[in-house]
Amino acid sequence: MTPPPGSVEEARLLLASELEEAVREAAARGGLLPADVQGLRVRWLGKKQGVVTALLTRLRDVPKDEKAAFGAGVNALKQEAEERLARLEAEAEARAAAAAEAAKAVDVTLPPRAFPTGRLHPLTVVRRRIEASFRGLGYEVADGPEIESDWYNFESLNFAPDHPARDAVDTFFVKGGGEGRDALLLRTHTSPVQMRTMEGRKPPIRVLCPGRVYRKDDIDPRHSPVFHQMEGLVVDEGITFAHLRGTLAAFARSFFGGRAEVRLAPTFFPFVEPGVDCAVSCVFCDRKGCRICSYSGWIEIMGAGMVHPNVLANGGIDPERYTGFAFGMGIDRIAMLVYGIPDLRLLFENDLRFLDRTW
Numbered sequence: 001m002t003p004p005p006g007s008v009e010e011a012r013l014l015l016a017s018e019l020e021e022a023v024r025e026a027a028a029r030g031g032l033l034p035a036d037v038q039g040l041r042v043r044w045l046g047k048k049q050g051v052v053t054a055l056l057t058r059l060r061d062v063p064k065d066e067k068a069a070f071g072a073g074v075n076a077l078k079q080e081a082e083e084r085l086a087r088l089e090a091e092a093e094a095r096a097a098a099a100a101e102a103a104k105a106v107d108v109t110l111p112p113r114a115f116p117t118g119r120l121h122p123l124t125v126v127r128r129r130i131e132a133s134f135r136g137l138g139y140e141v142a143d144g145p146e147i148e149s150d151w152y153n154f155e156s157l158n159f160a161p162d163h164p165a166r167d168a169v170d171t172f173f174v175k176g177g178g179e180g181r182d183a184l185l186l187r188t189h190t191s192p193v194q195m196r197t198m199e200g201r202k203p204p205i206r207v208l209c210p211g212r213v214y215r216k217d218d219i220d221p222r223h224s225p226v227f228h229q230m231e232g233l234v235v236d237e238g239i240t241f242a243h244l245r246g247t248l249a250a251f252a253r254s255f256f257g258g259r260a261e262v263r264l265a266p267t268f269f270p271f272v273e274p275g276v277d278c279a280v281s282c283v284f285c286d287r288k289g290c291r292i293c294s295y296s297g298w299i300e301i302m303g304a305g306m307v308h309p310n311v312l313a314n315g316g317i318d319p320e321r322y323t324g325f326a327f328g329m330g331i332d333r334i335a336m337l338v339y340g341i342p343d344l345r346l347l348f349e350n351d352l353r354f355l356d357r358t359w
């Protein structure tokens, strides 16, 4: 028997079917949420337009003798709606809390997030490898300033006053940096560290000095106004050219591999006498000749020589008692060689497409 329209009984049946329908419909998306239940609460128990409120306002139209029963019916309905909604609400809240908890939980089956790691710059790798080769021979690493005076960079190293490197065309001078031997400049090589080392300690001396150097060169695939050198200096009693040769040969074998040989050819640097260019046998073609060694079988890697007596004297070392040798190589050039880097600029541009690999 269907209850009469507008009756409390009809409203109770509607309440039951509406809530069941809402639960059924929400099941597909994981169940009712607190906001859904709140919507139902407004519809049924809302103070202004709620169904229960609407029924109560009809109380005045109900015949006098039916008022008590009607009022009791509406109250019972209100109570029922409150209980059912409270239950749904509790369920929805528990569901929301569980979902929030699940969102926080770590899914240990997921693959790990990529974790970008830094890498050593190829110049750092090569510098450390060179240092390691010499450390085995008892060298220590020394340091010196990049802004030098004319004295340390040129004059004390026996450069003639009119040497072209002392020209502003070739060297970066610091504005307002003084005159003559006090003029300040960006060091053009690491050789001034020879002088600073000799001043600072007594023989025996065995040092390596890696560092940045500057020359007024235009940037191209083989030139840069900033590059890196590794200087070496040995001073002691009885040091001869044979020690220099043996040292360079040992370095070549340790750095380029056991078959590498060195070839020395006379050349001139003001701070050594005699001076030599040092070439290493091409490790890429085993001296047969290839593109890397320009089909000569040899690759020039450094300058070297016996420290000039004037330089020893300028460093406060008695050239009658002590002798020494020095060498200097370009770290960038060696890095380009061993890694087959075609363009010097790649070493300075910080492009991750170039840097991001294991050197």
Ligand code: PHE
Pocket (backbone or CB within 6 Å): 188, 189, 190, 191, 231, 269, 272, 275, 303, 304, 305, 326, 327, 328, 329
């Ligand atoms: N300083 C020289 C240069 O920059 C290299 C060198 C160092 C040569 C030590 C001889 C001895 O070319």
